[in-house]
Amino acid sequence: MPILRSVCPLDCPDACALHITVEDGVMTALTGNREHPVTQGFACVKTHHYPARQNHPDRLSVPLRRVGPKGEGRFESVSWDEALGEIAARLQDVVTKYGPESVLPYCYAGTMGLVERDQPLAFFRALGASELDQTICATTGGAAWEANYGPAKVGPELEDVAHAGFIILWGINSLRSHLHLTPFLKRARAAGAHVLHIDPYRNETSRFADEHWQPTPGTDAALALAFGHVILQEGLEDTDYLAAYANDLSEYRERCAEWTPERAAAFCGLEAVGAQRIRAVARAFAGAGAGFIKVGYGMTRNESGGNALRAVTLLPALTGAWRHRGGGASLSTSGSFGLNTARYSGAHLLKPDVRHVNMNRLASALEEGENPIKSLFVFNSNPAAVAPDSSRVRAGLARNDLFTVVLEHFQTDTADYADFLLPATTFLEHPDLYTSYGHHYLQWAEPVVAPLGECRPNSWVFHELARRLGLEDEVLFWDAERVARELLDSDHPHLAGITFERLREERSIKLKLPEPYRPYADGSHYPDKKIRFSPAPQQLTFDEAPSETRPLRLISPPGPFVLNTTMGNVPALLKAAGGEPQVVVHPADAARVGVTHGGYSRIVSAHGSIVRRTLLSDAAREGVVVALGQWWPKLAPDGRSLNDLTGERLTDLGGGSTFGNVTVRLESFTEAAD
Numbered sequence: 001m002p003i004l005r006s007v008c009p010l011d012c013p014d015a016c017a018l019h020i021t022v023e024d025g026v027m028t029a030l031t032g033n034r035e036h037p038v039t040q041g042f043a044c045v046k047t048h049h050y051p052a053r054q055n056h057p058d059r060l061s062v063p064l065r066r067v068g069p070k071g072e073g074r075f076e077s078v079s080w081d082e083a084l085g086e087i088a089a090r091l092q093d094v095v096t097k098y099g100p101e102s103v104l105p106y107c108y109a110g111t112m113g114l115v116e117r118d119q120p121l122a123f124f125r126a127l128g129a130s131e132l133d134q135t136i137c138a139t140t141g142g143a144a145w146e147a148n149y150g151p152a153k154v155g156p157e158l159e160d161v162a163h164a165g166f167i168i169l170w171g172i173n174s175l176r177s178h179l180h181l182t183p184f185l186k187r188a189r190a191a192g193a194h195v196l197h198i199d200p201y202r203n204e205t206s207r208f209a210d211e212h213w214q215p216t217p218g219t220d221a222a223l224a225l226a227f228g229h230v231i232l233q234e235g236l237e238d239t240d241y242l243a244a245y246a247n248d249l250s251e252y253r254e255r256c257a258e259w260t261p262e263r264a265a266a267f268c269g270l271e272a273v274g275a276q277r278i279r280a281v282a283r284a285f286a287g288a289g290a291g292f293i294k295v296g297y298g299m300t301r302n303e304s305g306g307n308a309l310r311a312v313t314l315l316p317a318l319t320g321a322w323r324h325r326g327g328g329a330s331l332s333t334s335g336s337f338g339l340n341t342a343r344y345s346g347a348h349l350l351k352p353d354v355r356h357v358n359m360n361r362l363a364s365a366l367e368e369g370e371n372p373i374k375s376l377f378v379f380n381s382n383p384a385a386v387a388p389d390s391s392r393v394r395a396g397l398a399r400n401d402l403f404t405v406v407l408e409h410f411q412t413d414t415a416d417y418a419d420f421l422l423p424a425t426t427f428l429e430h431p432d433l434y435t436s437y438g439h440h441y442l443q444w445a446e447p448v449v450a451p452l453g454e455c456r457p458n459s460w461v462f463h464e465l466a467r468r469l470g471l472e473d474e475v476l477f478w479d480a481e482r483v484a485r486e487l488l489d490s491d492h493p494h495l496a497g498i499t500f501e502r503l504r505e506e507r508s509i510k511l512k513l514p515e516p517y518r519p520y521a522d523g524s525h526y527p528d529k530k531i532r533f534s535p536a537p538q539q540l541t542f543d544e545a546p547s548e549t550r551p552l553r554l555i556s557p558p559g560p561f562v563l564n565t566t567m568g569n570v571p572a573l574l575k576a577a578g579g580e581p582q583v584v585v586h587p588a589d590a591a592r593v594g595v596t597h598g599g600y601s602r603i604v605s606a607h608g609s610i611v612r613r614t615l616l617s618d619a620a621r622e623g624v625v626v627a628l629g630q631w632w633p634k635l636a637p638d639g640r641s642l643n644d645l646t647g648e649r650l651t652d653l654g655g656g657s658t659f660g661n662v663t664v665r666l667e668s669f670t671e672a673a674d
């Protein structure tokens with residue numbers, strides 16, 4: 001029975017090296033590659049169930065054309081030739097009548113493989129379509145990181161976390177969203193490191209940690225500045241490191257002075273932790289030398305999110321932790337790969353003055369108005385579920401004058417609105433190149449099974465359309481190997497000696513990093529090497545704050561058993577996740593409105609309302625409603641998306657999404673009453 005190599009394509013920092021069992025041409029099992037230093041032989045529960053997704057009876061296998069009204073999801077099968085011919089003609093018609101900027105691609109991270117992920121954007125850039133700003137997830141964190149440390153998000157080696165002396169898992173449920181960090185946390189702990197988890201929701205990672213603090217969401221900047229307060233007040237900062245590599249510290253000192261531990265404890269809702277413990281942790285972090293903070297994206301999804309991430313990730317610069325192996329902070333390792341992206345995804349074809357659409361504002365871009373989008377191409381994404389203000393997104397998708405093409409594995413809620421629904425291959429059926437945002441291995445995967453039915457890679461579809469529209473740049477027609485060779489054609493030192501031939505043979509190659517790799521030991525990556533303490537980060541106040549009508553804040557962390565909505569129709573995973581979407585509410589908040597454990601409640605925000613089964617637990621802190629994971633709206637009891645509750649407001653930095661900003665009220669719900 002052949003065991004074949006592949007790479008997990010899901011949007012997760014771990015980018016696991018996989019072993020796939022194929023029997024009679026069918027994938028039957030999957031495990032982590034034992035030889036891979038990060039994957040270490042195990043896959044997470046989601047990926048472990050990928051065979052059930054791959055062989056799902058509902059996989060799309062032929063091109064489809066809409067027959068019923070938009071949103072109803074009724075289609076007839078057509079040949080590829082007919083589908084592509086008609087799509088090209090209608091696209092050409094839209095471009096002629098309304099101009100190319102009336103066309104918008106909507107894509108994100110359904111696959112992290114670079115060939116099938118963003119390379120198709122070359123087609124849209126050549127066309128002169130509106131440019132999608134891919135802001136739904138990581139841009140606030142990225143902008144904040146780069147504001148402190150200069151170009152590119154880089155971080156210490158995952159493996160070096162084993163050397164950390166004091167670890168803060170700050171706003172990350174790493175046991176679920178970054179599972180392969182765990183062995184290194186355990187090693188650090190065995191060597192004496194203390195692990196503190198800072199998260200408003202008590203989850204698997206809180207139970208793993210030695211200590212858990214449960215702050216009010218959106219207050220992280222205040223807490224980080226209070227740590228700074230103690231460190232500066234007690235002279236625990238690394239004066240040599242700061243003298244060499246900090247820009248002006250004076251404003252930062254003033255900010256920290258304002259945030260006494262007492263004030264922060266009260267502001268952050270950490271009365272139970274107390275100012276003394278905040279002081280003790282600041283001392284221990286500074287005293288550990290190799291203090292390490294793993295930051296998640298959760299803290300960035302609100303109005304003060306960029307400032308929060310800046311304040312938190314300046315702490316290892318303040319203490320000089322970057323000088324020590326295993327010390328520092330890590331948001332992402334994605335900037336370490338040094339690939340040549342000059343022409344990747346047609347970057348060179350992007351017109352400087354073309355219209356940009358922030359993907360968090362799809363609802364508005366689709367609204368009839370001055371120049372609404374007239375043609376939408378969706379691939380690697382499920383905007384009817386994941387994009388903010390989804391009732392308005394759906395209203396836009398329902399427009400009869402919008403020509404929509406969706407490339408998918410399944411008939412998602414978004415696909416229900418397609419004029420053409422095209423069957424896409426999975427990562428097991430097409431080759432691709434993978435970086436990672438959690439480790440430093442570059443990986444290549446070849447197909448391990450034949451495509452199902454008439455499924456085709458995204459790249460093939462856009463090659464065909466480019467040909468039909470007479471577009472000419474060679475980049476539009478690159479195959480996977482050509483894309484990989486181009487990306488590897490770089491003189492970045494981290495890629496020294498990594499050729500496509502080696503990658504095809506070895507499949508996973510570690511970047512050539514200095515040993516030990518301490519990316520900010522010699523300051524920032526700005527030309528002057530100065531880390532930007534100034535302008536100083538601050539705790540911003542929120543325009544959308546809890547009020548009498550909406551007293552609770554809603555957060556929506558990743559679900560343990562799903563990956564955004566990608567695994568959202570795999571029965572075993574849905575069962576493990578409780579069979580239907582749920583929210584967790586503190587018993588005191590529930591009691592006030594008469595909501596009982598296991599019953600349904602209506603959750604009302606400024607943008608909409610949804611009905612969800614409600615679990616009462618102090619795992620959610622008082623004042624906070626936790627909605628676990630993204631579900632297919634059509635599989636929710638009311639057929640609605642969690643994002644009916646969220647809005648288009650953007651963050652303080654990077655134009656990011658504010659999924660953690662929403663204020664809501666809870667009402668008890670009985671079907672009889674409604």
Ligand SMILES: Nc1nc2c(c(=O)[nH]1)N[C@H]1C(S)=C(S)[C@@H](COP(=O)(O)OP(=O)(O)OC[C@H]3O[C@@H](n4cnc5c(=O)[nH]c(N)nc54)[C@H](O)[C@@H]3O)O[C@H]1N2
Pocket residue numbers: 011012013137170171172173174176177178198199200201203215216217218219220295296297298299300302555557558559560561562563564629630660
């Ligand atoms: N199992 C699973 N793993 C996933 C995903 C998934 O859907 N499921 N999604 C993947 C994707 S797309 C991404 S971007 C990453 C997400 O990565 P992260 O956003 O880092 O996600 P989590 O690790 O769940 O960490 C978010 C945590 O932050 C907490 N949080 C929310 N608001 C705040 C706040 O204001 N302050 C603080 N301190 N904490 C807060 C939440 O309760 C949650 O536990 O995970 C990836 N991995």
Ligand SMILES: Nc1nc2c(c(=O)[nH]1)N[C@H]1C(S)=C(S)[C@@H](COP(=O)(O)OP(=O)(O)OC[C@H]3O[C@@H](n4cnc5c(=O)[nH]c(N)nc54)[C@H](O)[C@@H]3O)O[C@H]1N2
Pocket residue numbers: 011107108109110111116136137379380381382383385386387407408409410412424425426427458556557558563564565566567630642643646659
């Ligand atoms: N309320 C709330 N909303 C959120 C979040 C939140 O925390 N709260 N998290 C946000 C975050 S962090 C993210 S990253 C986004 C995620 O948003 P998306 O990137 O849209 O992720 P998914 O929902 O998983 O949808 C990906 C789709 O791509 C498809 N797909 C996978 N591989 C391929 C392929 O090779 N070809 C094609 N054509 N399709 C493929 C899958 O079948 C799936 O339907 O959601 C965001 N939405």
Ligand SMILES: [Mo]
Pocket residue numbers: 011136137138
């Ligand atoms: Mo994400």
